[in-house]
Amino acid sequence: MPNLKEVRNRITSVSSTMQITSAMKMVSAAKLKRAQDAIIQMRPYAVKLQEILQNVSSSLDTSENAYARQTNGKNVLIIALSSNRGLAGAFNANIIKKTWSLIRNEYAGHNISVLSIGKKVQDAFKRTDYNIKGTDLPTNLNELFDKLTFNNVAPVAETIMEAFANKQFDQVVIVYNQFKNAAVQAVQVEQFLPIIPTASEGKSGSVDYIFEPSKEFIVNDLIPRSLKTQFYKAMLDSLASEHGARMTAMHKATDNAKEMLKNLKISYNKARQTAITTEILEIVAGAEALNG
Numbered sequence: 001m002p003n004l005k006e007v008r009n010r011i012t013s014v015s016s017t018m019q020i021t022s023a024m025k026m027v028s029a030a031k032l033k034r035a036q037d038a039i040i041q042m043r044p045y046a047v048k049l050q051e052i053l054q055n056v057s058s059s060l061d062t063s064e065n066a067y068a069r070q071t072n073g074k075n076v077l078i079i080a081l082s083s084n085r086g087l088a089g090a091f092n093a094n095i096i097k098k099t100w101s102l103i104r105n106e107y108a109g110h111n112i113s114v115l116s117i118g119k120k121v122q123d124a125f126k127r128t129d130y131n132i133k134g135t136d137l138p139t140n141l142n143e144l145f146d147k148l149t150f151n152n153v154a155p156v157a158e159t160i161m162e163a164f165a166n167k168q169f170d171q172v173v174i175v176y177n178q179f180k181n182a183a184v185q186a187v188q189v190e191q192f193l194p195i196i197p198t199a200s201e202g203k204s205g206s207v208d209y210i211f212e213p214s215k216e217f218i219v220n221d222l223i224p225r226s227l228k229t230q231f232y233k234a235m236l237d238s239l240a241s242e243h244g245a246r247m248t249a250m251h252k253a254t255d256n257a258k259e260m261l262k263n264l265k266i267s268y269n270k271a272r273q274t275a276i277t278t279e280i281l282e283i284v285a286g287a288e289a290l291n292g
Contacts, residue, residue, distance in 0.1 A: 004275060007268040014264060018257035024087065025250035032182060032243035039179055039236040046233035053226040054197055056218060065219055066165040067227065068195045073170030074110040077137075077160070078102060079192065080125070081176040081238040082118030084142050091177060091185065091245035092120040098187045099175050103130065113169070115160070117141045117235075137163060148239055150232050157231040161224060164193045176234045177241035183248050185241035190234065192227070 080099045082092045099121070103112055114130040116122035119142050125131050132139055137159060144152060163169055172193040177185040211218055 004268065004271050007264060007271055011261065011264045011268060014257055014261050018254055018261065021250045021253040021257060025247055025254060028243045028247035028250060032240065032247055035236070035240035035243050036179070036182075039233070039240045042233055042236055046229050049226045049229055053195060053223060053230075056222070065195070065223060067161065067193055067223055068197060070194060071170040073167075075168065075170045076107050076110045076112050077115060077163070077169040077172045078107075078112060078130075079115045079117065079160070079172065079174045080121045081174065081234060082116070082121035083238075083242040084119040084145055085246075086120065087249060088242055088246040089249040091242055092118070094185075094187050095121055095175055095177065096124045098189065099125075102173070102175070102189065115141075117144060118238075144235065145239060145242075148235055150228070153232045153235055154228045157228040158224070160231075161193065161227055169193075174231070174234050176238045177245075178237050179240040179244060182244040185245055188234075188237075190230075192231065195223070195227075 078099055080095055082095045086092065095118075099114060103114075112130050113132050114121075114125045114128075115132055115137055116125055122142065138156060141156060144156070160172060164172055171191070174188075174190045174192050176188055176190070178188045180186055
């Protein structure tokens with residue numbers, strides 16, 4: 001049976017931890033509301049724009065659209081999105097695990113580079129051979145999540161697109177958590193480049209579109225804008241998933257602390273009753289010894 005002082009110290013420690021986890025849960029819930037609204041409003045627009053992008057790409061020659069060139073090259077860029085902070089359950093571990101799975105299975109034998117966005121995935125790959133070295137790509141992108149806006153994300157997407165257009169990479173994929181709800185986040189592997197054109201059903205060849213404005217304007221403006229929007233959507237998905245995962249983890253941690261506190265109080269009462277009983281027995285035994 002532990003002594004009273006040890007149990008009191010543990011009760012104080014667990015109570016302090018429960019206050020922290022409860023506060024973190026409320027903070028994550030507030031942030032989740034804003035992030036959830038942002039991705040819910042953005043997703044239909046991004047999905048429709050990506051559909052248009054694929055349809056337009058199917059009618060263009062690869063010479064007209066540098067972002068749709070199909071190669072069998074082995075230079076692959078994996079963009080892994082995680083968070084800057086922990087205490088989010090398996091949120092970061094799932095991204096790191098999926099990235100390693102791609103390296104060892106799907107892209108085994110390829111020249112792989114990992115562009116880390118988020119401190120957790122950066123820490124996991126910064127000492128490996130897959131970390132970005134000697135390229136024009138940015139290497140410190142953790143600040144993007146501090147102020148996530150389209151204007152801040154667009155230059156990063158543009159740099160990646162330029163690297164692909166210059167044939168530095170033959171394929172670019174994004175690994176991120178897609179937001180379903182506060183309790184569910186699904187790891188997604190999405191091909192960013194090259195663009196996968198929509199296959200024509202029941203027809204040989206692609207559909208001949210009439211472009212207004214010109215085809216050059218579509219290639220030079222709409223396609224890059226669509227790719228930037230796709231990249232921004234993945235970032236919003238990851239941010240909303242992070243807050244949802246952290247809120248769920250802190251909710252479970254608070255419930256566990258409550259259960260532990262309940263058990264500790266029972267142990268404290270038992271120890272206190274034992275101490276009182278022992279003292280009474282000692283007093284009675286001493287009184288009887290004096291009388292005898």
